[in-house]
Amino acid sequence: MAELRGSAFKLGAFVLAGITVLVVGLYLLGSKRDLFSRTMDVQARFNEVSGLRVGNNVRYVGIDVGTVERITILSDTLVLVDMMIRLDAAEHIRSNAIARIASDGLMGNKLVSIEPGDGNGTPLTDDMELRTGKGLDTDAMLRSLGRSNDNVVVITEELRDLTERLNSEHGLIRMMSDSTLMNDVSLVVTEIRTAATNARLLTERTNTIIRDVQNGQGALGALIGDPVTDGQVRGLIANLRSVSDSLLFVSQRLGSFAADLDRPGGLTHTLTKDTTLTRDVKRVVAGLDTSSTLLNEDLRALQRNWFFRKYFKEKAKGKE
């Protein structure tokens, strides 16, 4: 008997647990479908409902406030959607609110999304009809996505071509993998860096010089900036101009003189162009040569003369 009671207790606990789970589950399901809350019926007319079904959620500013209660086709372009909205939420919805067909995420269920309208509206009442707006058109999105996809295909192909060209035998990637070339490039870069450093230094020096010159420092600065030196330089330039004029005059005189020399009968003309003079000069030179030879003989004879011998001997000793 005790065993039977124990079994009955366990069975009772088991059955109660099962029934409790069932009741709680059904209550939660019912509360999600607003079965246990006070509701208000509102309506909206759509041109198309994009797969909306009875039981789908109704959202106001992103919060679940009710469910779709009934969908009725009124005409070939008009569908009436009856919605059940919780009273506590309905008091915040105004008559100028706009209902749209939306989707719960990209893959989620369809739903009716109610958004506040512009301006002030009256509070929502039972069986009121809401204005409707165009919802998010998934088909249009997909069409746009298809076009984007086509563009992506084209871009991808061009990128592939570019990559192939870069990776070809003479492409940039192959060149980059060439160690010799890379060393050369590295050297060039180093030299460019050095040149840049030098250029920078040069620029700095130039700036310094220009600054010094502008400040009147150094010879050039003094030359440019000092008014006394400026006057002296101007005087010097005037003197140079005077000297230049004198030199011009002298050169003109020399030219005239040279022209006189070169004129027939002149000294230069006679020396260079007169053949008679040349012949005479040659004869004189030949006579001088003969005379010189004869004179040498006479001198050697004179050396041997007893009268002058002593003199030449002393002279020879003096040379030694």
Place this chain on the structure above:
Amino acid sequence: MVEEEGRIASNCNEVFVWPHCDLTFINSLSARKSYFLPMDRSDVMRGAKAIITEVGELVGFTGRFFREAFRSRFEWRELVRQCYLNGYRSLPLVAITAFIMGLVLTVQSRPTLARFGAETMLPAMVAISVVREIAPVITALICAGKIGSSIGAELGSMKVTEQIDAMEVSGTNPFKFLVVTRIWSTILMLPLLVILADAIAIWACFIGVNMKGAVTWQLFQQQVFDSLVFSDVLPALIKSIFFGLAIGVVGCYKGYNTEKGTEGVGRSAHSAVVVASLVIFILDLVAVQVTEIMGLN
């Protein structure tokens, strides 16, 4: 196998004479001749006839149950005992299976959903799968194995030991006492087991979701109950009532009609499991079609 007494075919081509054979052994072999010889048209016809006959008897047995089920006097105490044995005692096995089922389903589904960036749909997907199909069918199959075989073996033992005949002689209605109570117990207990299996599997799903993520229980149960509707729960519960009926009826029928001694008891237990499992799948198929026709899918 046996062409005639004393002649045994070891296979289709070879026939030899067994001069010192035991007639009982040969008779037992003859019952299994279809295992060894190719079936001809008469065998197929005989098999089909046997199946149709068994189906007819099963339907008749079910009809008898419904006639007796609502007729007084009820064996309440035996019903409670059977509910305890078939329901409460099956809970640990069902609970462990449901827990593993929910956890494995979650862990296995996650990579596929993650590929589509839809991991947040995991609770909803597992909940719908478990509540609509997996929990009722798996629980029914477990019960078919545990309860069906138990009922088949128990009633079969009573039948071959003539305890059922003794009950009839003593003025007790054995069908009402043994069969009706057992079938009612399976009808009542299976939906409860399915509900608890649903809850345990969803809880296991929560653990599975949190193994590689962080979802609060509040958000999890919101996602679960947002995805579920009455048309998910009620057809599954109604289906599980029919599964319970099938397990009870098949187990009791097999046990109640046990023949051929202790060997028959084992065969009854075995065939109770097989037939009950088959009936469960057929009922599931029918249930899917009915819910589809009624627009509940």
